[in-house]
Amino acid sequence: MNDKTETSALSSDATEVRAQKLKLLREKIGDVYPAHFHRTLTNAELIAKYEGLEPDTETADVVTVAGRVYSSRNSGMFMDIHDASGKIQIFSHKDVTGEDARGLLPMIDIGDIIGVTGVVRRTKRGELTINAQQITMLTKSLLPMPEKWHGLSDIELRYRKRHLDIMTNEESKLRFQQRSRIVSGIRRFMEDDGFMEVETPMLHSVYGGATAEPFKTHHNTLKLDMYLRIAPELFLKRTLVSGLTDKVFEINRNFRNEGVSTRHNPEFTMMECYWAYADYEDIMDLVERLFSTLAMSIHGSTEFAFGDKQISFKGPFRRVPMPDAVKEATGIDFLAIKTDEEARAASKAAGFAVEKDATWGECLAFIFEEKVEGTLIQPSHVTHFPKDISPFAKEVPGEPRLVERFETYCNAWELGNAFSELNDPEEQRARMVEQLEQAHARGEKQKELDEEFLDAIDQGMPPAGGLGIGVDRLIMLLTNSPSIRDIILFPARRAKAD
Numbered sequence: 001m002n003d004k005t006e007t008s009a010l011s012s013d014a015t016e017v018r019a020q021k022l023k024l025l026r027e028k029i030g031d032v033y034p035a036h037f038h039r040t041l042t043n044a045e046l047i048a049k050y051e052g053l054e055p056d057t058e059t060a061d062v063v064t065v066a067g068r069v070y071s072s073r074n075s076g077m078f079m080d081i082h083d084a085s086g087k088i089q090i091f092s093h094k095d096v097t098g099e100d101a102r103g104l105l106p107m108i109d110i111g112d113i114i115g116v117t118g119v120v121r122r123t124k125r126g127e128l129t130i131n132a133q134q135i136t137m138l139t140k141s142l143l144p145m146p147e148k149w150h151g152l153s154d155i156e157l158r159y160r161k162r163h164l165d166i167m168t169n170e171e172s173k174l175r176f177q178q179r180s181r182i183v184s185g186i187r188r189f190m191e192d193d194g195f196m197e198v199e200t201p202m203l204h205s206v207y208g209g210a211t212a213e214p215f216k217t218h219h220n221t222l223k224l225d226m227y228l229r230i231a232p233e234l235f236l237k238r239t240l241v242s243g244l245t246d247k248v249f250e251i252n253r254n255f256r257n258e259g260v261s262t263r264h265n266p267e268f269t270m271m272e273c274y275w276a277y278a279d280y281e282d283i284m285d286l287v288e289r290l291f292s293t294l295a296m297s298i299h300g301s302t303e304f305a306f307g308d309k310q311i312s313f314k315g316p317f318r319r320v321p322m323p324d325a326v327k328e329a330t331g332i333d334f335l336a337i338k339t340d341e342e343a344r345a346a347s348k349a350a351g352f353a354v355e356k357d358a359t360w361g362e363c364l365a366f367i368f369e370e371k372v373e374g375t376l377i378q379p380s381h382v383t384h385f386p387k388d389i390s391p392f393a394k395e396v397p398g399e400p401r402l403v404e405r406f407e408t409y410c411n412a413w414e415l416g417n418a419f420s421e422l423n424d425p426e427e428q429r430a431r432m433v434e435q436l437e438q439a440h441a442r443g444e445k446q447k448e449l450d451e452e453f454l455d456a457i458d459q460g461m462p463p464a465g466g467l468g469i470g471v472d473r474l475i476m477l478l479t480n481s482p483s484i485r486d487i488i489l490f491p492a493r494r495a496k497a498d
Contacts, residue, residue: 014144021107022140028103032140037115040064044085050120050128058121058131065130066115066138068167069108070145076105081114089129090116101135111141159485159493172486175479178298179487182475185297186271187251189290195273196245200235202228202253206450209233211435212256215266216446225446228255233392233466234453236274237421240464241456249273251471262483263413266492269471278465279420280393280404284381287408287416287467288315291379291474298478306411306480309377317408321384322368329371334364335399360401361386376409391431392466393419408469415474418467425457 025032040063041049053059065088067081079090092102096118108114115136121129146168158165158172166173187197205224207214209231217226232252239248255267275282295302295313302314323334330350337343343363347354352370354363364386376382384396385405393403404420422428432449439447475487485491 015142018109018140018142018144021109022142025104025107025137025140028107029137032137034136034138037066037136037138038064039066039115042085043067043081043083043088046088046120047086047128050122053120053122053128055122055126056124058119061120062117062133063120063130064115064117066113068113068141069110072108072110076108079108081116089123089127090118090132091129092132092135096131096133097135098133101132104135104137108135108137109141109144111143111145112137113139113141156493159491162489175481175487176489178479179475181297182294182478183251183269183471185294186290186469186471189293190249190271190273193247193286193289195247195249195275198236198239198244198248198250200229200232200250200252202255204229206448206452208432208450208453210254210256211439213258213444215255215257230254230256231270231468232272233468234450236272237461237464237466238453238456240274240276241459241461246276246462247273260492262485263473263476265472265484265488268484268488270468271471272466272468274421274464274466276462276464279463280383280406280418280465283418283465283467284317284319284406285315287381287418287469288313288317288379290469291315294474294478304478304480306477307482309411311410311477312378318378318380319383319406320380321402322364322382322386323384323402325372325382326364326367329375330367332367334360359386359388361388365389373409373414374412376412379408379410379415381406381408390419391435392422392428394422411477413473413477414470415477416467416469418465421461421464421466423457423461423463425454425460428457429454 022032043065046063046065065081065083067083067088069079070082070087071080072078077092079092080087081090092105094102115138116130116132117134118130118132121131123129146164166176191197203217203219203226205226207227207230210233212230214227214230217228218224219226229252231254232250236248236250239245249271251269251271253267254270257266258264260266275286291313292302292315295304298304303310303312305311327333332346332350334343337346337360340359343360344354344356344358347363347367352367354366358366368382383406384402385393385407387395387401387403390403390405393405396402396404406418407414408416422431432454436447436449472484472487475481476484479487481487
């Protein structure tokens with residue numbers, strides 16, 4: 001019998017034993033899964049309340065706690081139970097524990113959830129403990145827990161059975177608690193800065209706002225093909241047109257039917273906002289204030305570790321135009337190059353395999369990705385993107401090939417994308433038509449113009465700065481997580497058979 005077969009057999013035996021105990025418990029106490037249990041304190045509240053209790057001291061205080069059994073010693077005389085806030089030790093003995101409660105001990109396994117009422121004391125060794133008077137079975141676990149000290153070593157199993165990962169891995173538990181704090185922190189920051197949160201549709205009859213392959217579905221009653229949202233941009237801009245607010249944001253789930261990697265998941269979280277009468281420089285300041293606020297909230301400092309790097313979110317971040325960054329890295333001065341043909345020739349001469357029909361801007365962006373992006377470890381705003389690849393941004397005054405757009409990079413990752421938003425309705429339509437033609441040329445025949453958005457822009461949208469932040473990547477940085485699957489509770493994964 002190999003190790004895997006032996007482990008499976010042991011697991012099967014343990015499950016059968018637990019099933020037998022469940023049957024005995026039903027006969028002994030009836031309801032093994034009660035609907036309600038009133039506890040007086042969480043474990044963390046209990047620990048805080050009795051922080052000053054001296055060793056070898058017993059109080060007269062009777063409390064009620066509940067949690068999952070993580071360890072059992074001396075036939076259940078000592079147990080550690082954990083709730084979401086921490087652990088507490090339980091002591092059961094004939095001198096303090098009733099006969100009915102002691103009778104349950106042989107049927108309690110690691111992983112069961114129990115309630116305990118008893119007296120608070122601190123042992124001679126300094127362990128805060130409850131002398132159990134009553135024990136209530138709240139949930140019988142029919143499956144054994146992974147071994148406590150090693151948890152789940154199989155990475156895929158950690159993602160597939162996240163409940164076990166969090167049960168046995170304090171680092172994972174902390175990471176998801178921090179994720180909640182970060183998302184809440186983003187919302188609080190935006191609201192404190194005067195932004196109004198709205199909710200826009202996740203089902204679109206016309207998809208847009210970004211270039212990506214959508215997920216397609218069908219609405220039976222409306223007899224209408226629909227798409228899961230790839231971006232909320234076009235709806236959020238319509239709120240600016242409406243005059244509902246001058247500062248709008250949404251923390252949204254987006255869906256893109258594309259690759260999976262350590263930085264990509266088919267569904268992901270973004271924070272997208274639009275600020276009337278602001279431009280991309282105002283948005284840069286906003287990003288710096290937001291990032292530093294979140295770092296302070298999680299780490300108590302604007303500096304924190306990611307892997308072997310020390311990252312600083314203290315503003316101002318470095319600001320560098322894309323043509324300058326490429327010139328510094330390669331010596332190619334794209335601003336001195338006039339035509340697409342010259343750009344392709346210069347790129348190929350420097351050893352870059354650009355597409356045969358690449359435009360001036362596409363050549364610039366390609367070389368930036370190849371030579372510069374990987375060097376941007378500390379947070380940096382890369383500005384002045386080519387107009388060729390930025391259909392919704394305003395031109396840079398005096399340089400019509402470039403637009404007022406920036407992307408924020410850190411650890412060589414793109415974290416945010418922002419524009420001085422295009423609000424000229426005729427130019428907007430022309431660029432969207434061009435984008436549509438390119439999509440059709442790529443074979444995306446279902447792609448359509450969003451005429452409802454264009455109609456709204458015809459009504460008049462104020463000048464505005466817009467921003468999209470990849471919340472998942474930001475959380476990865478702030479929690480020192482190398483993979484996006486470490487910070488998404490239930491990430492996309494292959495079928496179990498694979």
